Amino acid sequence: MHALDEDLLRRLTPAVLRVLVRRGADFAAAEDAVQDALIEAIRDWPDAPPRDAKGWLITVAWRKFLDGARSETARRHREDRIDAEPSPGPIAERDDTLWLFFLCAHPSLTPSSAVALTLRAVGGLTTRQIAEAYLVPEATMVQRISRAKRTVAGVRLDEPGSLGTVARTLYLIFNEGYSGEVDLVAEAIRLARLLAGAVDDPEVSGLLALMLLHHARRASRTAADGRLVPLAEQDRSLWDTSLIAEGVAILQAALVRDRLGEFQAQAAIAALHADARSTAETDWVQILQWYDELAALTENPVVLLNRAVAVGEADGPRAGLAALFELDDSLPRYAAVAAHLHEADGDRATAAQLYAEAARKASSLAERDHLTRQAARLNSEASPGRASPSGANGSG
Amino acid sequence: MAKYLLLKHYRGAPASVNDVPMDQWTEDEISAHMQHMDAFATRLESTGEFVDSQALSPEGTWVRYDGEGRPPVTDGPFAETKDLIAGWMIIDVDTYERALELAGELSGGPGAGGKPVGEWLELRPLFVPPTTMTEVGEIVGQEQR
Numbered sequence: 001m002h003a004l005d006e007d008l009l010r011r012l013t014p015a016v017l018r019v020l021v022r023r024g025a026d027f028a029a030a031e032d033a034v035q036d037a038l039i040e041a042i043r044d045w046p047d048a049p050p051r052d053a054k055g056w057l058i059t060v061a062w063r064k065f066l067d068g069a070r071s072e073t074a075r076r077h078r079e080d081r082i083d084a085e086p087s088p089g090p091i092a093e094r095d096d097t098l099w100l101f102f103l104c105a106h107p108s109l110t111p112s113s114a115v116a117l118t119l120r121a122v123g124g125l126t127t128r129q130i131a132e133a134y135l136v137p138e139a140t141m142v143q144r145i146s147r148a149k150r151t152v153a154g155v156r157l158d159e160p161g162s163l164g165t166v167a168r169t170l171y172l173i174f175n176e177g178y179s180g181e182v183d184l185v186a187e188a189i190r191l192a193r194l195l196a197g198a199v200d201d202p203e204v205s206g207l208l209a210l211m212l213l214h215h216a217r218r219a220s221r222t223a224a225d226g227r228l229v230p231l232a233e234q235d236r237s238l239w240d241t242s243l244i245a246e247g248v249a250i251l252q253a254a255l256v257r258d259r260l261g262e263f264q265a266q267a268a269i270a271a272l273h274a275d276a277r278s279t280a281e282t283d284w285v286q287i288l289q290w291y292d293e294l295a296a297l298t299e300n301p302v303v304l305l306n307r308a309v310a311v312g313e314a315d316g317p318r319a320g321l322a323a324l325f326e327l328d329d330s331l332p333r334y335a336a337v338a339a340h341l342h343e344a345d346g347d348r349a350t351a352a353q354l355y356a357e358a359a360r361k362a363s364s365l366a367e368r369d370h371l372t373r374q375a376a377r378l379n380s381e382a383s384p385g386r387a388s389p390s391g392a393n394g395s396g
Numbered sequence: 397m398a399k400y401l402l403l404k405h406y407r408g409a410p411a412s413v414n415d416v417p418m419d420q421w422t423e424d425e426i427s428a429h430m431q432h433m434d435a436f437a438t439r440l441e442s443t444g445e446f447v448d449s450q451a452l453s454p455e456g457t458w459v460r461y462d463g464e465g466r467p468p469v470t471d472g473p474f475a476e477t478k479d480l481i482a483g484w485m486i487i488d489v490d491t492y493e494r495a496l497e498l499a500g501e502l503s504g505g506p507g508a509g510g511k512p513v514g515e516w517l518e519l520r521p522l523f524v525p526p527t528t529m530t531e532v533g534e535i536v537g538q539e540q541r
Contacts, residue, residue, distance in 0.1 A: 111490055115397070136444075136447050140446050141444065143444045144444025145444075147442070147444060362523075368523070
Protein backbone atom coordinates (compact mmCIF):
# COMPACT_ATOMS: atom_id res chain seq x y z
CA MET A 1 0.00 0.00 0.00
CA HIS A 2 2.76 2.33 1.02
CA ALA A 3 4.62 2.02 -2.29
CA LEU A 4 1.37 2.60 -4.17
CA ASP A 5 0.78 5.86 -2.31
CA GLU A 6 4.25 7.13 -3.10
CA ASP A 7 3.72 6.35 -6.75
CA LEU A 8 0.51 8.34 -6.80
CA LEU A 9 2.16 11.21 -4.94
CA ARG A 10 4.96 11.40 -7.45
CA ARG A 11 2.53 11.39 -10.36
CA LEU A 12 0.64 14.32 -8.87
CA THR A 13 3.72 16.41 -8.08
CA PRO A 14 4.01 18.41 -11.34
CA ALA A 15 0.36 19.47 -11.36
CA VAL A 16 0.38 20.55 -7.70
CA LEU A 17 3.54 22.54 -8.24
CA ARG A 18 2.08 24.29 -11.24
CA VAL A 19 -1.08 25.24 -9.35
CA LEU A 20 1.00 26.95 -6.66
CA VAL A 21 3.04 28.84 -9.23
CA ARG A 22 -0.11 29.92 -11.05
CA ARG A 23 -1.44 31.24 -7.76
CA GLY A 24 1.60 33.48 -7.58
CA ALA A 25 4.21 31.49 -5.63
CA ASP A 26 7.71 31.74 -6.96
CA PHE A 27 9.13 28.47 -8.20
CA ALA A 28 11.69 27.85 -5.45
CA ALA A 29 9.23 28.48 -2.60
CA ALA A 30 6.50 26.48 -4.32
CA GLU A 31 8.85 23.56 -4.81
CA ASP A 32 9.83 23.58 -1.13
CA ALA A 33 6.17 23.73 -0.10
CA VAL A 34 5.26 20.79 -2.35
CA GLN A 35 8.12 18.74 -0.90
CA ASP A 36 6.86 19.48 2.62
CA ALA A 37 3.36 18.46 1.60
CA LEU A 38 4.67 15.22 0.08
CA ILE A 39 6.47 14.35 3.29
CA GLU A 40 3.31 15.03 5.29
CA ALA A 41 1.34 12.86 2.90
CA ILE A 42 3.78 9.97 3.20
CA ARG A 43 3.32 10.18 6.96
CA ASP A 44 -0.46 10.65 7.14
CA TRP A 45 -1.99 8.86 4.17
CA PRO A 46 -1.43 5.26 5.27
CA ASP A 47 -3.72 5.94 8.28
CA ALA A 48 -6.04 8.47 6.72
CA PRO A 49 -6.09 8.35 2.91
CA PRO A 50 -7.81 11.45 1.45
CA ARG A 51 -10.74 11.15 -0.93
CA ASP A 52 -9.27 13.71 -3.32
CA ALA A 53 -5.51 13.17 -3.27
CA LYS A 54 -4.67 16.06 -5.57
CA GLY A 55 -6.97 18.51 -3.74
CA TRP A 56 -5.42 17.46 -0.42
CA LEU A 57 -1.90 18.05 -1.74
CA ILE A 58 -2.77 21.45 -3.20
CA THR A 59 -4.38 22.57 0.06
CA VAL A 60 -1.52 21.39 2.25
CA ALA A 61 1.20 22.67 -0.09
CA TRP A 62 -0.48 26.06 -0.35
CA ARG A 63 -0.71 26.26 3.45
CA LYS A 64 2.96 25.31 3.70
CA PHE A 65 3.78 28.01 1.20
CA LEU A 66 1.88 30.66 3.15
CA ASP A 67 3.49 29.48 6.41
CA GLY A 68 6.83 29.91 4.71
CA ALA A 69 6.21 33.57 4.01
CA ARG A 70 8.24 35.15 6.80
CA SER A 71 7.22 38.77 7.07
CA GLU A 72 3.91 40.56 6.64
CA THR A 73 5.50 42.71 3.96
CA ALA A 74 6.57 39.76 1.95
CA ARG A 75 3.14 38.21 2.34
CA ARG A 76 1.30 41.37 1.37
CA HIS A 77 3.55 41.81 -1.62
CA ARG A 78 2.82 38.26 -2.67
CA GLU A 79 -0.91 38.64 -2.11
CA ASP A 80 -0.88 41.73 -4.31
CA ARG A 81 0.66 39.65 -6.99
CA ILE A 82 -1.84 36.86 -6.44
CA ASP A 83 -4.70 39.32 -6.89
CA ALA A 84 -3.19 40.39 -10.18
CA GLU A 85 -2.94 36.78 -11.38
CA PRO A 86 -5.80 35.46 -13.49
CA SER A 87 -7.66 32.71 -11.71
CA PRO A 88 -6.37 29.26 -12.62
CA GLY A 89 -8.61 28.26 -15.49
CA PRO A 90 -9.10 24.76 -16.81
CA ILE A 91 -5.60 24.36 -18.27
CA ALA A 92 -4.63 20.87 -19.31
CA GLU A 93 -2.30 19.01 -16.97
CA ARG A 94 -0.02 18.07 -19.83
CA ASP A 95 0.88 21.76 -20.19
CA ASP A 96 1.83 21.84 -16.50
CA THR A 97 4.07 18.86 -16.94
CA LEU A 98 5.73 20.23 -20.05
CA TRP A 99 6.30 23.63 -18.43
CA LEU A 100 7.95 21.93 -15.48
CA PHE A 101 10.14 19.75 -17.70
CA PHE A 102 11.38 22.81 -19.58
CA LEU A 103 12.07 24.73 -16.39
CA CYS A 104 14.00 21.87 -14.75
CA ALA A 105 16.14 21.27 -17.84
CA HIS A 106 16.69 24.93 -18.62
CA PRO A 107 19.85 25.55 -20.68
CA SER A 108 21.24 27.82 -17.92
CA LEU A 109 21.62 24.73 -15.68
CA THR A 110 24.56 22.34 -15.75
CA PRO A 111 23.62 18.76 -16.69
CA SER A 112 23.96 17.49 -13.11
CA SER A 113 21.78 20.34 -11.78
CA ALA A 114 19.16 19.72 -14.47
CA VAL A 115 19.12 16.03 -13.57
CA ALA A 116 18.73 16.70 -9.84
CA LEU A 117 16.01 19.32 -10.28
CA THR A 118 14.07 17.17 -12.75
CA LEU A 119 14.13 14.20 -10.39
CA ARG A 120 12.90 16.32 -7.52
CA ALA A 121 10.37 18.71 -9.07
CA VAL A 122 9.00 16.52 -11.88
CA GLY A 123 9.79 13.12 -10.42
CA GLY A 124 8.78 13.94 -6.85
CA LEU A 125 11.81 12.17 -5.37
CA THR A 126 13.15 13.39 -2.06
CA THR A 127 16.56 15.02 -1.86
CA ARG A 128 17.80 12.07 0.19
CA GLN A 129 16.73 9.59 -2.50
CA ILE A 130 18.49 11.61 -5.20
CA ALA A 131 21.64 11.93 -3.10
CA GLU A 132 21.66 8.16 -2.55
CA ALA A 133 21.17 7.43 -6.21
CA TYR A 134 24.12 9.64 -7.17
CA LEU A 135 26.31 8.59 -4.23
CA VAL A 136 26.89 12.07 -2.85
CA PRO A 137 26.17 13.40 0.66
CA GLU A 138 22.66 14.71 1.22
CA ALA A 139 24.10 18.14 2.19
CA THR A 140 25.76 18.36 -1.22
CA MET A 141 22.55 17.46 -3.02
CA VAL A 142 20.57 20.00 -0.95
CA GLN A 143 22.97 22.68 -2.19
CA ARG A 144 22.95 21.42 -5.77
CA ILE A 145 19.16 21.60 -5.87
CA SER A 146 18.83 24.97 -4.16
CA ARG A 147 21.41 26.45 -6.51
CA ALA A 148 19.49 25.04 -9.44
CA LYS A 149 16.27 26.56 -8.11
CA ARG A 150 17.94 29.95 -7.70
CA THR A 151 19.26 29.72 -11.25
CA VAL A 152 15.81 29.21 -12.74
CA ALA A 153 14.02 31.52 -10.27
CA GLY A 154 13.82 34.40 -12.71
CA VAL A 155 13.11 32.35 -15.81
CA ARG A 156 9.83 33.41 -17.38
CA LEU A 157 9.50 30.58 -19.89
CA ASP A 158 7.21 32.57 -22.17
CA GLU A 159 8.66 30.92 -25.21
CA PRO A 160 8.85 27.16 -25.53
CA GLY A 161 11.91 25.58 -23.95
CA SER A 162 14.27 23.25 -25.67
CA LEU A 163 12.83 19.79 -25.99
CA GLY A 164 16.29 18.53 -26.92
CA THR A 165 17.69 19.56 -23.53
CA VAL A 166 14.81 17.88 -21.72
CA ALA A 167 15.35 14.68 -23.71
CA ARG A 168 19.11 14.69 -23.04
CA THR A 169 18.46 15.20 -19.33
CA LEU A 170 16.19 12.16 -19.22
CA TYR A 171 18.74 10.16 -21.18
CA LEU A 172 21.40 11.09 -18.61
CA ILE A 173 19.14 9.83 -15.83
CA PHE A 174 18.49 6.62 -17.75
CA ASN A 175 22.20 5.99 -18.32
CA GLU A 176 23.06 6.41 -14.69
CA GLY A 177 21.84 2.92 -13.83
CA TYR A 178 20.79 2.45 -10.28
CA SER A 179 22.01 2.51 -6.72
CA GLY A 180 20.22 3.27 -3.50
CA GLU A 181 16.51 2.67 -3.13
CA VAL A 182 15.50 4.44 -6.33
CA ASP A 183 15.86 2.68 -9.66
CA LEU A 184 16.87 5.57 -11.94
CA VAL A 185 16.30 3.49 -15.07
CA ALA A 186 12.68 2.88 -14.11
CA GLU A 187 12.34 6.53 -13.06
CA ALA A 188 13.74 7.77 -16.38
CA ILE A 189 11.25 5.58 -18.24
CA ARG A 190 8.39 6.87 -16.08
CA LEU A 191 9.43 10.47 -16.81
CA ALA A 192 9.85 9.75 -20.53
CA ARG A 193 6.31 8.35 -20.62
CA LEU A 194 5.12 11.52 -18.87
CA LEU A 195 6.96 13.68 -21.41
CA ALA A 196 5.67 11.65 -24.35
CA GLY A 197 2.14 12.13 -23.00
CA ALA A 198 2.63 15.90 -22.74
CA VAL A 199 4.20 16.57 -26.11
CA ASP A 200 3.71 15.25 -29.62
CA ASP A 201 7.26 14.83 -30.92
CA PRO A 202 8.82 11.88 -32.79
CA GLU A 203 12.19 12.27 -31.06
CA VAL A 204 10.57 12.06 -27.63
CA SER A 205 8.86 8.88 -28.83
CA GLY A 206 12.24 7.70 -30.13
CA LEU A 207 13.79 8.32 -26.73
CA LEU A 208 11.02 6.39 -24.95
CA ALA A 209 11.33 3.52 -27.45
CA LEU A 210 15.10 3.44 -26.99
CA MET A 211 14.76 3.26 -23.21
CA LEU A 212 12.14 0.48 -23.39
CA LEU A 213 14.22 -1.57 -25.83
CA HIS A 214 17.35 -1.30 -23.68
CA HIS A 215 15.47 -1.95 -20.49
CA ALA A 216 13.83 -5.06 -21.99
CA ARG A 217 17.23 -6.77 -22.06
CA ARG A 218 18.32 -5.69 -18.61
CA ALA A 219 17.91 -9.05 -16.89
CA SER A 220 20.21 -10.78 -19.38
CA ARG A 221 23.04 -8.26 -19.36
CA THR A 222 24.63 -9.20 -16.05
CA ALA A 223 25.15 -12.59 -14.43
CA ALA A 224 24.07 -13.30 -10.85
CA ASP A 225 27.58 -12.45 -9.65
CA GLY A 226 27.51 -9.05 -11.38
CA ARG A 227 29.61 -10.00 -14.39
CA LEU A 228 28.82 -8.42 -17.75
CA VAL A 229 27.35 -10.83 -20.27
CA PRO A 230 28.12 -9.92 -23.90
CA LEU A 231 25.18 -9.81 -26.29
CA ALA A 232 26.16 -13.03 -28.09
CA GLU A 233 26.06 -14.98 -24.81
CA GLN A 234 22.90 -13.46 -23.38
CA ASP A 235 19.98 -15.70 -22.54
CA ARG A 236 17.39 -14.24 -24.89
CA SER A 237 14.55 -15.98 -23.06
CA LEU A 238 15.14 -13.40 -20.30
CA TRP A 239 14.29 -10.52 -22.63
CA ASP A 240 11.01 -8.81 -21.80
CA THR A 241 9.03 -9.37 -25.00
CA SER A 242 6.16 -7.09 -24.02
CA LEU A 243 8.54 -4.17 -23.47
CA ILE A 244 10.19 -4.95 -26.82
CA ALA A 245 6.81 -5.02 -28.55
CA GLU A 246 5.83 -1.71 -26.96
CA GLY A 247 9.16 -0.11 -27.88
CA VAL A 248 8.92 -1.29 -31.49
CA ALA A 249 5.33 -0.04 -31.81
CA ILE A 250 6.23 3.39 -30.43
CA LEU A 251 9.26 3.59 -32.72
CA GLN A 252 7.32 2.59 -35.83
CA ALA A 253 4.69 5.26 -35.16
CA ALA A 254 7.48 7.81 -34.76
CA LEU A 255 9.39 6.80 -37.91
CA VAL A 256 6.25 7.19 -40.02
CA ARG A 257 6.29 10.90 -39.17
CA ASP A 258 9.45 11.23 -41.25
CA ARG A 259 11.33 13.53 -38.84
CA LEU A 260 14.30 11.37 -38.07
CA GLY A 261 16.57 12.23 -35.14
CA GLU A 262 19.33 10.62 -33.09
CA PHE A 263 17.07 8.87 -30.60
CA GLN A 264 14.89 7.32 -33.30
CA ALA A 265 17.98 6.07 -35.16
CA GLN A 266 19.44 4.58 -31.98
CA ALA A 267 16.10 2.99 -31.15
CA ALA A 268 15.96 1.49 -34.65
CA ILE A 269 19.33 -0.19 -34.04
CA ALA A 270 18.16 -1.44 -30.64
CA ALA A 271 14.97 -2.76 -32.24
CA LEU A 272 16.91 -4.77 -34.84
CA HIS A 273 18.93 -6.43 -32.08
CA ALA A 274 15.85 -7.09 -29.98
CA ASP A 275 14.11 -8.59 -32.99
CA ALA A 276 16.84 -11.18 -33.71
CA ARG A 277 16.32 -14.64 -32.25
CA SER A 278 20.11 -15.16 -32.13
CA THR A 279 23.28 -13.21 -32.88
CA ALA A 280 23.59 -15.14 -36.13
CA GLU A 281 20.14 -14.02 -37.24
CA THR A 282 20.87 -10.35 -36.57
CA ASP A 283 20.33 -8.11 -39.59
CA TRP A 284 23.73 -6.43 -39.51
CA VAL A 285 23.36 -4.92 -42.98
CA GLN A 286 20.34 -2.94 -41.84
CA ILE A 287 22.03 -2.05 -38.56
CA LEU A 288 24.95 -0.65 -40.54
CA GLN A 289 22.55 1.45 -42.61
CA TRP A 290 21.11 2.91 -39.42
CA TYR A 291 24.60 3.70 -38.15
CA ASP A 292 25.19 5.62 -41.39
CA GLU A 293 21.96 7.55 -40.76
CA LEU A 294 23.03 8.18 -37.18
CA ALA A 295 26.48 9.39 -38.24
CA ALA A 296 24.82 11.89 -40.57
CA LEU A 297 22.76 13.23 -37.66
CA THR A 298 25.51 13.69 -35.08
CA GLU A 299 29.12 14.72 -34.80
CA ASN A 300 29.71 12.23 -32.00
CA PRO A 301 32.77 10.12 -32.91
CA VAL A 302 31.59 7.29 -30.60
CA VAL A 303 28.90 6.60 -33.21
CA LEU A 304 31.65 5.88 -35.75
CA LEU A 305 33.35 3.55 -33.27
CA ASN A 306 30.11 1.60 -32.90
CA ARG A 307 29.71 1.68 -36.66
CA ALA A 308 33.10 -0.03 -37.03
CA VAL A 309 31.78 -2.96 -34.98
CA ALA A 310 28.72 -3.14 -37.23
CA VAL A 311 30.96 -3.07 -40.34
CA GLY A 312 32.93 -5.93 -38.79
CA GLU A 313 29.76 -8.00 -38.48
CA ALA A 314 28.23 -7.05 -41.83
CA ASP A 315 31.34 -7.13 -44.04
CA GLY A 316 33.85 -9.12 -41.98
CA PRO A 317 36.48 -8.22 -39.37
CA ARG A 318 39.01 -6.92 -41.93
CA ALA A 319 36.51 -4.35 -43.18
CA GLY A 320 35.68 -3.50 -39.56
CA LEU A 321 39.34 -2.91 -38.78
CA ALA A 322 39.70 -0.73 -41.89
CA ALA A 323 36.78 1.40 -40.68
CA LEU A 324 38.31 1.52 -37.21
CA PHE A 325 41.74 2.62 -38.46
CA GLU A 326 40.17 5.76 -39.94
CA LEU A 327 39.24 6.91 -36.44
CA ASP A 328 41.21 8.63 -33.71
CA ASP A 329 42.77 5.92 -31.51
CA SER A 330 42.43 8.11 -28.42
CA LEU A 331 38.64 7.63 -28.49
CA PRO A 332 37.33 6.00 -25.32
CA ARG A 333 36.94 2.23 -25.86
CA TYR A 334 38.89 2.25 -29.13
CA ALA A 335 41.13 -0.52 -27.75
CA ALA A 336 38.15 -2.67 -26.74
CA VAL A 337 36.67 -2.47 -30.24
CA ALA A 338 40.09 -3.16 -31.80
CA ALA A 339 40.52 -6.20 -29.53
CA HIS A 340 37.10 -7.57 -30.50
CA LEU A 341 37.78 -7.15 -34.25
CA HIS A 342 41.29 -8.63 -34.05
CA GLU A 343 39.95 -11.66 -32.20
CA ALA A 344 37.24 -12.11 -34.82
CA ASP A 345 39.98 -11.90 -37.46
CA GLY A 346 41.88 -14.72 -35.72
CA ASP A 347 44.75 -12.62 -34.37
CA ARG A 348 44.39 -13.71 -30.77
CA ALA A 349 47.77 -12.46 -29.54
CA THR A 350 47.08 -8.90 -30.64
CA ALA A 351 43.56 -9.17 -29.29
CA ALA A 352 44.82 -10.28 -25.86
CA GLN A 353 47.17 -7.30 -25.66
CA LEU A 354 44.42 -4.90 -26.72
CA TYR A 355 41.93 -6.36 -24.22
CA ALA A 356 44.49 -5.77 -21.44
CA GLU A 357 45.03 -2.21 -22.66
CA ALA A 358 41.26 -1.64 -22.83
CA ALA A 359 40.91 -2.97 -19.26
CA ARG A 360 43.41 -0.38 -18.02
CA LYS A 361 41.32 2.37 -19.64
CA ALA A 362 37.92 1.08 -18.51
CA SER A 363 35.70 3.51 -16.63
CA SER A 364 33.71 1.04 -14.55
CA LEU A 365 34.68 -1.96 -12.45
CA ALA A 366 32.34 -4.36 -14.25
CA GLU A 367 33.82 -3.31 -17.58
CA ARG A 368 37.40 -3.58 -16.37
CA ASP A 369 36.81 -7.05 -14.96
CA HIS A 370 35.14 -8.23 -18.13
CA LEU A 371 37.97 -6.98 -20.36
CA THR A 372 40.61 -8.46 -18.02
CA ARG A 373 38.85 -11.84 -18.27
CA GLN A 374 38.83 -11.57 -22.07
CA ALA A 375 42.59 -10.98 -22.06
CA ALA A 376 43.13 -13.81 -19.56
CA ARG A 377 41.00 -16.21 -21.66
CA LEU A 378 43.09 -15.58 -24.78
CA ASN A 379 46.37 -15.71 -22.86
CA SER A 380 45.51 -19.01 -21.14
CA GLU A 381 44.57 -20.51 -24.52
CA ALA A 382 47.99 -19.48 -25.78
CA SER A 383 49.79 -21.10 -22.83
CA PRO A 384 47.45 -23.78 -21.45
CA GLY A 385 49.92 -24.85 -18.77
CA ARG A 386 49.47 -21.61 -16.87
CA ALA A 387 45.74 -21.36 -16.30
CA SER A 388 43.16 -24.05 -15.68
CA PRO A 389 41.35 -25.04 -18.92
CA SER A 390 37.99 -24.70 -17.20
CA GLY A 391 39.02 -21.10 -16.65
CA ALA A 392 36.97 -18.17 -15.48
CA ASN A 393 35.36 -17.31 -18.78
CA GLY A 394 33.37 -19.94 -20.59
CA SER A 395 32.84 -17.96 -23.76
CA GLY A 396 35.80 -19.41 -25.73
CA MET B 397 28.80 13.96 -13.39
CA ALA B 398 31.89 12.06 -12.66
CA LYS B 399 33.72 11.65 -9.42
CA TYR B 400 37.41 12.35 -9.03
CA LEU B 401 39.86 11.77 -6.21
CA LEU B 402 42.33 14.53 -5.40
CA LEU B 403 45.33 13.05 -3.60
CA LYS B 404 47.66 15.17 -1.53
CA HIS B 405 51.07 13.75 -0.61
CA TYR B 406 53.37 14.17 2.35
CA ARG B 407 56.09 12.75 0.20
CA GLY B 408 56.47 11.18 -3.22
CA ALA B 409 55.01 13.95 -5.34
CA PRO B 410 57.33 16.08 -7.46
CA ALA B 411 58.63 19.17 -5.64
CA SER B 412 56.24 22.09 -5.15
CA VAL B 413 56.94 25.41 -6.87
CA ASN B 414 57.16 27.16 -3.50
CA ASP B 415 58.96 24.26 -1.85
CA VAL B 416 59.37 25.24 1.81
CA PRO B 417 58.47 22.59 4.45
CA MET B 418 55.44 23.63 6.49
CA ASP B 419 57.39 23.59 9.79
CA GLN B 420 59.37 26.52 8.43
CA TRP B 421 56.35 28.66 7.66
CA THR B 422 55.11 31.32 10.08
CA GLU B 423 52.03 30.53 12.15
CA ASP B 424 50.03 33.07 10.18
CA GLU B 425 51.08 31.41 6.94
CA ILE B 426 49.91 28.04 8.28
CA SER B 427 46.57 29.56 9.35
CA ALA B 428 46.11 31.16 5.95
CA HIS B 429 46.75 27.80 4.28
CA MET B 430 44.31 25.94 6.55
CA GLN B 431 41.67 28.60 5.99
CA HIS B 432 42.10 28.23 2.25
CA MET B 433 41.57 24.46 2.49
CA ASP B 434 38.46 24.84 4.65
CA ALA B 435 36.99 27.56 2.48
CA PHE B 436 37.64 25.43 -0.59
CA ALA B 437 35.72 22.46 0.86
CA THR B 438 32.88 24.67 2.07
CA ARG B 439 32.55 26.34 -1.31
CA LEU B 440 32.47 22.98 -3.09
CA GLU B 441 29.65 21.89 -0.82
CA SER B 442 27.71 25.00 -1.77
CA THR B 443 28.21 24.32 -5.49
CA GLY B 444 27.00 20.75 -5.00
CA GLU B 445 30.38 19.27 -5.97
CA PHE B 446 31.70 18.04 -2.63
CA VAL B 447 31.67 14.33 -1.80
CA ASP B 448 34.27 13.57 0.85
CA SER B 449 37.52 14.74 2.38
CA GLN B 450 39.88 13.13 4.88
CA ALA B 451 43.36 13.86 6.20
CA LEU B 452 45.67 10.92 6.94
CA SER B 453 48.29 10.55 9.64
CA PRO B 454 51.81 10.01 8.33
CA GLU B 455 52.06 7.09 10.79
CA GLY B 456 51.15 3.67 9.44
CA THR B 457 52.18 0.05 9.33
CA TRP B 458 52.94 -2.45 6.54
CA VAL B 459 50.95 -5.65 7.10
CA ARG B 460 50.72 -8.94 5.19
CA TYR B 461 49.26 -12.46 5.41
CA ASP B 462 51.67 -15.03 6.85
CA GLY B 463 49.90 -18.33 6.27
CA GLU B 464 46.92 -20.21 7.70
CA GLY B 465 46.50 -19.91 11.46
CA ARG B 466 49.36 -17.47 11.88
CA PRO B 467 49.08 -13.82 12.88
CA PRO B 468 49.75 -11.32 10.10
CA VAL B 469 53.32 -10.14 9.69
CA THR B 470 53.93 -6.50 10.44
CA ASP B 471 56.94 -4.63 9.19
CA GLY B 472 56.73 -1.58 11.38
CA PRO B 473 56.10 1.96 10.26
CA PHE B 474 56.38 2.65 6.53
CA ALA B 475 58.86 5.42 7.19
CA GLU B 476 61.00 4.42 4.23
CA THR B 477 58.15 4.34 1.75
CA LYS B 478 58.57 6.60 -1.26
CA ASP B 479 54.98 7.66 -1.55
CA LEU B 480 53.16 8.94 1.54
CA ILE B 481 49.61 10.17 1.15
CA ALA B 482 48.55 13.09 3.33
CA GLY B 483 44.85 13.08 2.56
CA TRP B 484 42.20 13.15 -0.08
CA MET B 485 39.19 14.97 -1.33
CA ILE B 486 36.53 13.47 -3.59
CA ILE B 487 34.61 15.79 -5.89
CA ASP B 488 31.65 15.20 -8.19
CA VAL B 489 31.83 17.45 -11.25
CA ASP B 490 30.25 17.78 -14.67
CA THR B 491 33.47 17.69 -16.69
CA TYR B 492 37.10 16.65 -16.54
CA GLU B 493 38.02 20.29 -17.24
CA ARG B 494 36.18 21.35 -14.07
CA ALA B 495 38.09 18.68 -12.09
CA LEU B 496 41.38 20.08 -13.43
CA GLU B 497 40.33 23.61 -12.56
CA LEU B 498 39.50 22.65 -8.97
CA ALA B 499 42.69 20.62 -8.51
CA GLY B 500 44.71 23.59 -9.76
CA GLU B 501 42.93 25.87 -7.32
CA LEU B 502 43.56 23.54 -4.39
CA SER B 503 47.23 23.26 -5.32
CA GLY B 504 47.48 27.06 -5.38
CA GLY B 505 46.73 27.53 -1.67
CA PRO B 506 48.91 30.10 0.10
CA GLY B 507 52.27 28.89 1.49
CA ALA B 508 55.52 30.42 2.68
CA GLY B 509 55.74 34.16 2.09
CA GLY B 510 52.03 34.16 1.25
CA LYS B 511 52.85 32.81 -2.22
CA PRO B 512 50.93 29.86 -3.69
CA VAL B 513 52.42 26.47 -2.71
CA GLY B 514 52.01 25.03 -6.19
CA GLU B 515 52.21 21.47 -4.91
CA TRP B 516 51.52 18.54 -7.22
CA LEU B 517 48.20 16.80 -6.60
CA GLU B 518 47.19 13.46 -8.03
CA LEU B 519 43.86 13.58 -9.89
CA ARG B 520 42.26 10.17 -10.40
CA PRO B 521 38.82 9.27 -11.75
CA LEU B 522 36.70 6.94 -9.62
CA PHE B 523 35.10 4.01 -11.39
CA VAL B 524 31.53 4.85 -12.33
CA PRO B 525 28.53 2.82 -11.11
CA PRO B 526 26.94 0.24 -13.42
CA THR B 527 25.45 1.95 -16.43
CA THR B 528 23.03 1.18 -19.18
CA MET B 529 24.62 -0.30 -22.25
CA THR B 530 24.05 0.02 -25.96
CA GLU B 531 24.04 -2.96 -28.29
CA VAL B 532 27.52 -2.56 -29.67
CA GLY B 533 28.76 -2.04 -26.16
CA GLU B 534 27.15 -5.32 -25.29
CA ILE B 535 28.83 -7.05 -28.21
CA VAL B 536 32.32 -6.15 -27.12
CA GLY B 537 31.34 -6.38 -23.47
CA GLN B 538 31.76 -2.79 -22.46
CA GLU B 539 29.45 -0.42 -20.75
CA GLN B 540 28.62 2.77 -22.52
CA ARG B 541 27.44 6.08 -21.27
